[in-house]
Amino acid sequence: MTTVAVKPATMAQALGRALRDAMADDPAVHVMGEDVGTLGGVFRVTDGLAKEFGEDRVTDTPLAEAGILGTAVGMAMYGLRPVVEMQFDAFAYPAFEQLLSHVAKMRNRTRGAMPLPLTVRVPYGGGIGGVEHHSDSSEAYYIATPGLHVVTPATVSDAYGLLRAAIASDDPVVFLEPKRLYWSKDAWNPEEPQAVEPIGRAVVRRTGRSATLITYGPSVPVCLEAAEAARAEGWDLEVVDLRSLVPFDDETVAASVRRTGRAVVVHESGGFGGPGGEIAARVTERCFHHLEAPVLRVAGFDIPYPPPMLERHHLPGVDRILDAVARLQWEAQSR
Amino acid sequence: MTTVAVKPATMAQALGRALRDAMADDPAVHVMGEDVGTLGGVFRVTDGLAKEFGEDRVTDTPLAEAGILGTAVGMAMYGLRPVVEMQFDAFAYPAFEQLLSHVAKMRNRTRGAMPLPLTVRVPYGGGIGGVEHHSDSSEAYYIATPGLHVVTPATVSDAYGLLRAAIASDDPVVFLEPKRLYWSKDAWNPEEPQAVEPIGRAVVRRTGRSATLITYGPSVPVCLEAAEAARAEGWDLEVVDLRSLVPFDDETVAASVRRTGRAVVVHESGGFGGPGGEIAARVTERCFHHLEAPVLRVAGFDIPYPPPMLERHHLPGVDRILDAVARLQWEAQSR
């Protein structure tokens, strides 16, 4: 498709560009959070925005996450479209009451009279050598909260397209940004016309016939790598990138598993009570008679996120994924 | 077993008695929260404790849940065993940062040097006609947080036995009290010697051969009722009461499902991202070749908890459970 020379940009830059374009298109869009203004955010996602749009629209707030989200609620009630940055995953926790009791419920509470078009950007996940509280995968909390959309990109162009869709959404969106992909690059070209990617559609990143890897966010590149490695073992793996956890694209996922007959769910988040259980259960409900083996899960361990020097043991890697694939009962008992 | 005349007591009374006995046995046990002292708690669980043990041990705190849990952490660091009451489920949310970032992690953070023997009592669930924020089933948040034990009684004697175990535990326990069972009674007799029920053991409340209902807390009596009603349809249902969500008793649950070959998970909590997905996934992982049908789920809808006049539509009831049982593929396709 791309005919001009591709100037690669990072995911962080694509996110920044999405914010910029959204602000340029709609004066109601405001960016707020800790250090998002003058500094441009600790990951530099908001770099340059304060200069371009001024402090009234790109605001360094006091250091208080509940206050940030709570005031954003009020701003949204008045018709603005706040985009809130939580500096790191675990620092969103102080804002959970606002998120769970107000952000997620305001539209429903008022029978639709008071929607909250509000985006909460949460850098999440590990793999960057962060100390305690800087590497949590907290998506289990968000997906268990009806009223929130939960979205996470795995590619640079999805980062742009999904963030545009999140900001344009009339519903609150928790936008999970895989920290370790901030510096990733792919064919996304900032010079080309940009597309919005509607929320709610999974995508098959790699087709395959043997089994489906169902994954999202930071684990997508790992699964693609595993799929390549699996060829040596004679497995042709399909990789589904969910992109949106809520709403969930049952159709795409179930169609893939019906084709392959086997599935492994892969995510960094802890296994117990994590999204993988939900995904495995839904897939099994829908594809039971197509399954040659139970849907398996490769997830983070059920432990507090480990310190930097031990995190490699915790994160789902290629080998652990292939081990799970190997357990998919290939020497099929006749069923 | 009971030979003396049984003086029935409510679950609320059994919980109060457990607190009293724990306080009498161990001077380190302190009770704190909003209105737990003079008033005896809005559900009267702590009734009489302030009088018996004084304000130093049964403390009406300022109205600030993060402060309550945060100071309890400090008290536990000094060797006390605080038992914290959150007045209602949704009012535990302001304390989530303390819970997720400290309570759940302190032992691990310090390589075991600083355990936190701390119990957080959370009245949870609906069915009592409560307005907004008074009927949440928030267990999905707790079970996704490694470092916490998550326990919930369904009978009066378990209420006593499990709360004693929770307070005696050297780890933090989130103790979920099914609000609508507070006034329930059964054969529990406060005059008899009381047993502590170790955390981590599920129990088969009713044996059956056709299928297993896996459930906990407020849904246990509903499932037992459903099992009775199912006899008319020719189904002999087994009912497993999990009692402890973390740790999870895989053995008891899997053994039951292997026997029956079919299972339905039942809980009030929203379905998507709720505990049911985890449970269904684990059961399927362990019992795949014993299953005649996918493990189904009967859960609350994926909506904010409804207002009192509509809650009956939301709560899993006997009919909805039987409908799910009916979908367990009885006219078994040959597999």
Add this chain to the structure above:
Amino acid sequence: MTVMEQRGAYRPTPPPAWQPRTDPAPLLPDALPHRVLGTRAAERVDPDLLRRLYAQLVRGRRYNTQATALTKQGRLAVYPSSTGQEACEVAAALVLEERDWLFPSYRDTLAAVARGLDPVQALTLLRGDWHTGYDPREHRVAPLSTPLATQLPHAVGLAHAARLKGDDVVALALVGDGGTSEGDFHEALNFAAVWQAPVVFLVQNNGFAISVPLAKQTAAPSLAHKAVGYGMPGRLVDGNDAVAVHEVLGEAVARARAGGGPTLVEAVTYRMEAHTNADDDKRYREDAEVEAWRAHDPIALLEQELTGRGLLDEDAVRAVREDAEAMAADLRERMNQDPVLDPADLFAHVYARPTPQLLEQEALLRAELDAEAGRPEDEPEGNAR
């Protein structure tokens, strides 16, 4: 210059460049709550305002007693009465312009009604047919907030947004003495002060948070003193003196409107009824204490003033009472009708468009209801739960 750039530009400098910290005196409340009724100042108050306040107080009291009666008849799930606090509720409503916003807490149904909300719609939450019975934008009344103090940052954000848009709008947020202990109270006040948002915080200090008396809630000289820590003025007012509350709030609203930033107002009042109809206040306070406050009843105080100045004759009193009775009769009658409920509402407003999953769940419920009603049931679909 933009709104945010107006802020004082503190730059850290070492001594000797240090300036003495601003004198906090302008932020400190008076030693005693401000009062008007029963003082000389009352004479200068516009008779019309006195009469308006009076009519609303009487109506408000009647509303409270009627709502409590409805709980006994099972027509309301629960009612947290503001009897004894009507002066605050009413003054908060009357002090605002149409374009302003009110952010009530769960106890402030009355303030919402005094602002013009339909008395039945305002009770929707407590009746239990839905969470909020009105469109917040219609009368610019935010949903009654049950989680304490959580509505305060909303008020700040809304006021700030209005200011950014150049709209002349003030937000007034209500909170209880207990609510001041929450982190959200702190964060809201701090944001408001830093942003110089046009917002006024009214703390109704009614002595209790359910059973917990103020002495277990704070050690501060007064709740109004908390203003100092945010750099905003604190005012202390007799919460049973409707004129004084109206005056103090009026000044704060005017200041906010003029770009002067937020104010914290503490109104000292008393909750005459139990926390809600479900509460038993005998467990934590003496009758004598309640009785002592009866002598300082907000309606009686205002009535004295009006009568003393010859502004209230029997006809006027009768008219006011009749109006209140008519409101109560209407409320009673309409609350005695069962609300029409549509279970489909459960799924309709979770998102702008229901997710596929919600559509499945709605179909499931519809099939159940049809079966209940004996209508032909669709075949259950697939394995959907």
Add this chain to the structure above:
Amino acid sequence: MTVMEQRGAYRPTPPPAWQPRTDPAPLLPDALPHRVLGTRAAERVDPDLLRRLYAQLVRGRRYNTQATALTKQGRLAVYPSSTGQEACEVAAALVLEERDWLFPSYRDTLAAVARGLDPVQALTLLRGDWHTGYDPREHRVAPLSTPLATQLPHAVGLAHAARLKGDDVVALALVGDGGTSEGDFHEALNFAAVWQAPVVFLVQNNGFAISVPLAKQTAAPSLAHKAVGYGMPGRLVDGNDAVAVHEVLGEAVARARAGGGPTLVEAVTYRMEAHTNADDDKRYREDAEVEAWRAHDPIALLEQELTGRGLLDEDAVRAVREDAEAMAADLRERMNQDPVLDPADLFAHVYARPTPQLLEQEALLRAELDAEAGRPEDEPEGNAR
């Protein structure tokens, strides 16, 4: 009488029984930060204390520079330097008795070291081999707290628990200017005041929360003024004057120990380095500002005093420097050794006893590691993930 019953028994009373609210003057900080060095008061300070502080400041500065150097060599994941703030760090450590507790924030490794912690163990969090490298009970130093202000309620609870047990223990908690905006700050101070807990809060106002200057953090006259709203005294002190900080904290600790309740201390200081080694402070502040603060360096200030009073000769300076260098050399050397890590630790401390699920996961990891190492692998068990 029990601890909790000692609290003032506020009962709500209507006027005329109202008492004027307590005069807040005793709670208000001075207009200018308290200073000792360079004033006459310095002459009366115990020479021994001056020397002890000096030795620790020099050592502390060296610790900071060494740790920052270790980040460049990849031996530390990250280091938030307290260079420029050593007076606060050191005074906080020295003012406490052995039995007292220190609650540091993520920037306060130095305070922990000055209190006696092993310099390497104190860096465990930032090195990344574990979350906390020491047993908090050994030196009564709580784990370094990364989530801002969350450790403050812990300090309050611990101090309160000690008081309930009749132990003579004070807790000192550290927090930054940014941290004062968090709800946990508010709730902690309020609980402390209501409970009259023996706790001292030290805010190191270093002008910035990462890039955000104080003017965007608060509109208060000073952070110490926040004390008024909790009914505790607020003190303002020159945070680069180690003697002044030690004095003000000493008074607060003594007051807490004597049952006089909590104090809020604001130390005005400056962060001389970037937020951490990963930060670029050029983006948000001028070099000139940093330079201006160099003239008010905490070590230089104390050195002047000591030299002026003839308390510091060349030998003494050399001894102090040598001690600091020895510490740094030892730190460097030990930090250059790779820590020995045991992946089994991942599962060992989540609970007192690992759950069955954790045992499964540990077995999985062990099998993987064995496979990696070429050891014979057990058959994978069942369907365990």
